[in-house]
Amino acid sequence: MPAELQHISKYYEQPESKARNLILDDISMSVPEAGSVAIVGPSGSGKSTLLHILGTLDVPTVGKVILDNRDVMAMNEAGLANFRNRFIGFIFQLHYLLPQLTLIENVLLPVLPQKEKSARKVAMEHAGNLNERVGLKDHIHHRPAQLSVGERQRAAVVRALVNKPRLVLADEPTGSLDTENAVKLGQLLYEMNREQNTALVIVTHSMELAGRMDTIYRLSSGKLQMIK
Amino acid sequence: MKKSRLTIRSLWYYRKLYLAVFTGVVLSTAVLSGALIIGDSVRHSLIKLTDMRLGATRIAISRGD
Numbered sequence: 001m002p003a004e005l006q007h008i009s010k011y012y013e014q015p016e017s018k019a020r021n022l023i024l025d026d027i028s029m030s031v032p033e034a035g036s037v038a039i040v041g042p043s044g045s046g047k048s049t050l051l052h053i054l055g056t057l058d059v060p061t062v063g064k065v066i067l068d069n070r071d072v073m074a075m076n077e078a079g080l081a082n083f084r085n086r087f088i089g090f091i092f093q094l095h096y097l098l099p100q101l102t103l104i105e106n107v108l109l110p111v112l113p114q115k116e117k118s119a120r121k122v123a124m125e126h127a128g129n130l131n132e133r134v135g136l137k138d139h140i141h142h143r144p145a146q147l148s149v150g151e152r153q154r155a156a157v158v159r160a161l162v163n164k165p166r167l168v169l170a171d172e173p174t175g176s177l178d179t180e181n182a183v184k185l186g187q188l189l190y191e192m193n194r195e196q197n198t199a200l201v202i203v204t205h206s207m208e209l210a211g212r213m214d215t216i217y218r219l220s221s222g223k224l225q226m227i228k
Numbered sequence: 229m230k231k232s233r234l235t236i237r238s239l240w241y242y243r244k245l246y247l248a249v250f251t252g253v254v255l256s257t258a259v260l261s262g263a264l265i266i267g268d269s270v271r272h273s274l275i276k277l278t279d280m281r282l283g284a285t286r287i288a289i290s291r292g293d
Contacts, residue, residue, distance in 0.1 A: 100241030
């Protein structure tokens, strides 16, 4: 099991009244190996917070996050950063490609902390294959400003997959795209999940995108409910 | 992709911004330093002028009103 959340709660205390603002209330879920999960729900329901906790970018107030059978809360900061770099791929609503780098350099950024030359070489070959797979082979020396919105988001997908992560987390990946590009990216994410054997968790408002996933959860009022 | 390459690319890409900040820092430092130097110089000149006018005076008696 690549990812598991055990009794996760997240709340903020109001500084003056000491009242608790409950975001997530005793949530447990697991992401199966090479499985795909969608989390839907209204804006402000805590979907992104839940994804950030799963991606170790945020910490729960209560509960455990188990990734690759390890309690990530017990890791120190450097160990966690290294683990996150190798184990998790992130795709955000905005592509966050660096404007000063070419597409291939952006895609290879997650490889930067790796010191072994052999690992870098493998990642470069993998990046080449992925770029070919998503139709960006002819654009690898282009800057983000020279790419279309859909191409930039596809580059973000390749960047998330370049380290061969076991878990890919996508926070509204189609949120900044038009309908046509959103459908294409949804299809690409679905196919990459199948081809690369990575577990995929998507937070989305799009029921069309969520419908492609194996499991759908709905998050509302801090509670998670499986609807598929 | 190496860290040095990322650093050089970033410095070059944002060169206009960095140049503007550098120029601003140089100009503001020059203005402030100049003002302080001139201020000190004027104060020194006034003290010297007063000393010259007073001559060898050591004691001054005031009426007290």
